[in-house]
Amino acid sequence: MTSISNLIKNPHFFPDATRGVLKTIDSTDLQNTSTKGIVVNTYHLLFSPGSDILAKAGGIKKFMSYDGFVISDSGGFQVFSLIRKNKKFGTMADEGINLTAPNSPKIAFTPEMCIDTQFKIGSDIMICLDDCPKMDASRAEIEVSVERTIAWAKRCKDRFEDQVQIHNLANKPLLFAVIQGGAHKDLRKRCAEELLEIGFDGFGFGGWPMTRTNELDSEYLNYVSSLIPHNKPKYALGVGLPHEIAKCTKMGYKIFDCVLPTRDARHKRLYVFNEEPLKLTNLEDRGFFSYIYINKKEFEQDFSPISTFCRCYTCQNYSRAYINHLFRIKDVLALRLATIHNLFFYSSLMRRVSDLYSTIKA
RNA sequence: GCCAGGUUCGGAUAGCGGCAAUUCCGGCUGACUGUAAAUCAGCUGCCUUAUGGCUUCGAAGGUUCGAGUCCUUCACCUGGCA
Numbered sequence: 001m002t003s004i005s006n007l008i009k010n011p012h013f014f015p016d017a018t019r020g021v022l023k024t025i026d027s028t029d030l031q032n033t034s035t036k037g038i039v040v041n042t043y044h045l046l047f048s049p050g051s052d053i054l055a056k057a058g059g060i061k062k063f064m065s066y067d068g069f070v071i072s073d074s075g076g077f078q079v080f081s082l083i084r085k086n087k088k089f090g091t092m093a094d095e096g097i098n099l100t101a102p103n104s105p106k107i108a109f110t111p112e113m114c115i116d117t118q119f120k121i122g123s124d125i126m127i128c129l130d131d132c133p134k135m136d137a138s139r140a141e142i143e144v145s146v147e148r149t150i151a152w153a154k155r156c157k158d159r160f161e162d163q164v165q166i167h168n169l170a171n172k173p174l175l176f177a178v179i180q181g182g183a184h185k186d187l188r189k190r191c192a193e194e195l196l197e198i199g200f201d202g203f204g205f206g207g208w209p210m211t212r213t214n215e216l217d218s219e220y221l222n223y224v225s226s227l228i229p230h231n232k233p234k235y236a237l238g239v240g241l242p243h244e245i246a247k248c249t250k251m252g253y254k255i256f257d258c259v260l261p262t263r264d265a266r267h268k269r270l271y272v273f274n275e276e277p278l279k280l281t282n283l284e285d286r287g288f289f290s291y292i293y294i295n296k297k298e299f300e301q302d303f304s305p306i307s308t309f310c311r312c313y314t315c316q317n318y319s320r321a322y323i324n325h326l327f328r329i330k331d332v333l334a335l336r337l338a339t340i341h342n343l344f345f346y347s348s349l350m351r352r353v354s355d356l357y358s359t360i361k362a
Numbered sequence: 363g364c365c366a367g368g369u370u371c372g373g374a375u376a377g378c379g380g381c382a383a384u385u386c387c388g389g390c391u392g393a394c395u396g397u398a399a400a401u402c403a404g405c406u407g408c409c410u411u412a413u414g415g416c417u418u419c420g421a422a423g424g425u426u427c428g429a430g431u432c433c434u435u436c437a438c439c440u441g442g443c444a
Contacts, residue, residue, distance in 0.1 A: 237396035259397045266400045
């Protein structure tokens, strides 16, 4: 079994198992999609099952009966995204985030608590709590977020070192920091420099990775990547669509996570390669794959697999017509089979992306 | 043959005098990017768009300012008794 450090020398996609489950599939299904690891969310796990149960369970891997790799996201993005939609979820302060979500305990979610929880989760890669500004934030607001992100990262690092001492782990987890700064290169630069100074095992691109017109924000992703030394793993949080992942890999990013393949599967949108993936030479334009909306009438009597180029469990055993039928009658098996397919697509994608775009090998 | 009930826009339904007409399903379009999402939004009689026009609720007549809604006859369907 390889180590997490070795694994992320090549690009990998980590689907989001936010609440400690890849919705609709189990760990065996997940292994069968050739997925190497998952991302769980500290914020969500903090409430359910909660730190105590996580600790008693012996960490999320044992709890889930999962023996792949686990990245725990801090929950910073999540809290901000929720607060942005509705202020009742919490408020921000220098000390930390005051969580006030309805029907949940009121908790001061500090960088220290964030790291403590991630140790209870027992992840392989931990992420520092960051202050993720809203998309239309002013420069002044982003300056505050950068300063907070740096201060919190320092506190996370200190707590992380304490925890490493306490636990005396054989395999020390990695700690990543997140680079904020919005669409201000000087702020991104300042954030990156300060975080590099503190010292982390890897770095994430913070904020929203898309422009207002919903294009990949290549300019800033590229810029931030250029601020991080090549020997440090780079994580494009929340990216993304297949061609976006290819572009980011070319920029040097090695770690990706996104809800799209799993959510799309549940929303009946399946990914298919337009030709044999091993023959693909350009993954940067989105023309190499298509969507199949499996609920459409045209598949009602289509007894071929979702994709003839796919060797996933679903495609080897079931037809488009059958999956169409399962979605029609709203059977949960539809979601499972669709999720397995989309995750396998992403695994295949990553293998090809690695061959074609992972130019900077460690 | 007698009695009762039914026939509405692809299917199933609502509707008891002011209606282009309810709801569900289906169909078609969109959306979804560190997951409040097995979700959400729009369209679904015709006129490409309408606070507009036109034609609709088994068929034909009738009553009414006005009928999917009331009356009469006919057609078909479903139950009960023969």
